[in-house]
Amino acid sequence: MMGERQVDQAALFYEFSIERHVPQDHLLRAIDRFVDLSEVRRDLAPFYSSTGRPSIDPELLIRMLLVGYCFGVRSERRLCEEVHLNLAYRWFCRLGLDGDVPDHSTFSKNRHGRFRDSDLLRKLFETVVRRCMAEGLVGGDGFAVDASLIRADANRQRSADGTDEVDWEELAATRRSVREYLDTLDDAAWGAASETRPKFVSRSDPAAQWTGAHKGHAFFAYATNYLIDLDHAVIVDVEPSRAIRQAEVGAARTMVERAQDRFGLWPERLAADSAYGSAEMLAWLVHDRGIEPHIPVFDKSARTDGTFSRSDFPYDHDRDLYTCPAGNELRPRQRVYRTSAPLVDDDGMMRYRASKFDCDACSLKPQCCPNAPARKIPRSIHEGARDMARDIAKTDAYTASRRERKKVEMLFAHLKRILRLDRLSLRGPCGARDEFLLAATAQNLRKLAKMVPAPSPIPA
Numbered sequence: 299m300m301g302e303r304q305v306d307q308a309a310l311f312y313e314f315s316i317e318r319h320v321p322q323d324h325l326l327r328a329i330d331r332f333v334d335l336s337e338v339r340r341d342l343a344p345f346y347s348s349t350g351r352p353s354i355d356p357e358l359l360i361r362m363l364l365v366g367y368c369f370g371v372r373s374e375r376r377l378c379e380e381v382h383l384n385l386a387y388r389w390f391c392r393l394g395l396d397g398d399v400p401d402h403s404t405f406s407k408n409r410h411g412r413f414r415d416s417d418l419l420r421k422l423f424e425t426v427v428r429r430c431m432a433e434g435l436v437g438g439d440g441f442a443v444d445a446s447l448i449r450a451d452a453n454r455q456r457s458a459d460g461t462d463e464v465d466w467e468e469l470a471a472t473r474r475s476v477r478e479y480l481d482t483l484d485d486a487a488w489g490a491a492s493e494t495r496p497k498f499v500s501r502s503d504p505a506a507q508w509t510g511a512h513k514g515h516a517f518f519a520y521a522t523n524y525l526i527d528l529d530h531a532v533i534v535d536v537e538p539s540r541a542i543r544q545a546e547v548g549a550a551r552t553m554v555e556r557a558q559d560r561f562g563l564w565p566e567r568l569a570a571d572s573a574y575g576s577a578e579m580l581a582w583l584v585h586d587r588g589i590e591p592h593i594p595v596f597d598k599s600a601r602t603d604g605t606f607s608r609s610d611f612p613y614d615h616d617r618d619l620y621t622c623p624a625g626n627e628l629r630p631r632q633r634v635y636r637t638s639a640p641l642v643d644d645d646g647m648m649r650y651r652a653s654k655f656d657c658d659a660c661s662l663k664p665q666c667c668p669n670a671p672a673r674k675i676p677r678s679i680h681e682g683a684r685d686m687a688r689d690i691a692k693t694d695a696y697t698a699s700r701r702e703r704k705k706v707e708m709l710f711a712h713l714k715r716i717l718r719l720d721r722l723s724l725r726g727p728c729g730a731r732d733e734f735l736l737a738a739t740a741q742n743l744r745k746l747a748k749m750v751p752a753p754s755p756i757p758a
């Protein structure tokens with residue numbers, strides 16, 4: 299039998315509880331257990347005037363932003379509509395049924411002012427990391443680091459050639475992202491990361507890097523850098539940088555240092571791909587931080603022209619010399635001079651030389667140094683750390699680290715596919731930092747919600 303037609307009847311009174319309406323297994327209920335915003339008002343207090351109209355509650359704005367980043371609602375205008383209509387979102391934001399949802403422009407005003415001045419989003423991220431530690435999700439023994447490119451809100455049509463003269467000061471007067479670009483020109487993670495001129499520079503977001511790293515069409519991008527704990531893939535730190543290798547390696551160092559300073563986390567090993575395997579980075583990990591590098595060594599010494607590679611010359615640590623395939627010795631100096639030149643060249647390399655006398659008489663010379671009087675082997679002053687990384691690469695622990703390193707890549711895939719952060723909505727280094735911090739906070743909150751079971755309800 300067909301049911302009766304629904305008619306629009308406005309009841310005078312409803313008995314409705316938003317608390318009862320949100321399902322017990324809703325993701326927001328699980329996340330809500332771990333959102334501690336008790337410090338937010340205290341941190342922001344110095345940035346509010348004691349007179350004038352009361353502002354929108356900053357805790358409401360943060361809760362709304364968390365909803366947006368946890369559920370991939372990328373537009374703040376749409377986020378306001380969603381929170382207005384969705385009862386679970388209202389419940390999480392403590393809005394009740396008739397609470398007013400703030401206008402989308404409120405986010406922009408607060409973000410550029412109080413939130414950035416008080417470093418609120420980083421404090422929020424660190425509060426969640428501490429909660430992960432308190433729940434036992436961070437082992438602290440093994441970390442992994444990696445970077446991923448996120449498209450910037452910039453396009454090629456409105457960009458300048460890298461060689462064009464652009465009056466950036468004039469643009470900076472009206473564009474915040476250009477002012478941030480100028481302010482970070484000497485910063486190692488940004489302008490000072492490389493002296494190479496990019497092919498194109500965006501006029502709307504000049505700190506974004508023109509990159510063809512994905513092998514397809516080139517685009518403007520920022521890099522988000524994650525340092526994760528390998529136990530449960532909790533993001534221990536996040537840092538934005540230019541989308542070039544030098545900046546990403548610098549960001550990795552910043553994050554390792556900050557994890558030690560802020561959380562007292564001192565990992566025994568760090569897993570990463572070969573982009574982090576430069577001699578300087580390995581030496582920094584081994585000598586300065588005492589961390590085992592589970593990282594492939596960045597090595598360009600292999601030759602492809604049929605002549606002997608450096609690996610054909612075994613190194614003798616005790617005697618500090620290489621032995622060539624003909625059995626002769628290569629030393630930093632073949633003779634003793636009255637005034638000796640420095641052993642280390644400006645590029646941080648020592649050159650071990652064979653004797654010209656040996657090479658002239660050697661039948662292997664065409665396979666060794668056909669165009670030079672004698673063979674030279676360059677050796678970095680950080681070669682000890684590189685050798686250590688090579689030795690680690692032969693162990694089972696390294697194989698396990700290589701496998702576990704994939705957890706960072708899975709977090710990036712989750713970031714782009716589930717949280718839909720494949721393109722930034724904010725511009726400038728500060729905009730990228732805000733978005734990456736909020737996204738990493740959302741990912742850690744989702745992890746807590748999934749890994750830590752809710753306490754069972756107390757029977758009536």
Ligand code: SF4
Nearest residue numbers: 622652657660666673
């Ligand atoms: S050419 Fe010189 S360095 Fe090369 S194998 Fe012969 S003696 Fe050794």
